[in-house]
Amino acid sequence: MYALGDGITHDYVLAHMWTNLALAQGTENANEVMEILVNGMTKEDISKAQKMASAWQEKHSSGVGQ
DSSP states (O other), X not given: OTTTTSSSOOOHHHHHHHHHHHHHTTOTTHHHHHHHHHHTSOHHHXXXXXXXXXXXXXXXXXXXXX
C-alpha cells in the first residue's frame, strides 16, 4: 500500500519497513518487492527503514516465548 500510495500517502520508507518485516517472516515474493523498493530509494532512506523495522520488531517481540 505504501509503495503504491494505494489509499494512503506514498512512502517508500514505510513500504521498505513493512517489507523488511515480511521478509523476516518468510513471506513469499517479499524479496521481489524489496528489489523494486530499493531501486527507488536513497541509502539514507534504506537505513532509516531498516532501523524502523528493527525497532518495530524489538518492541513487538518482547516476551515472546517466555
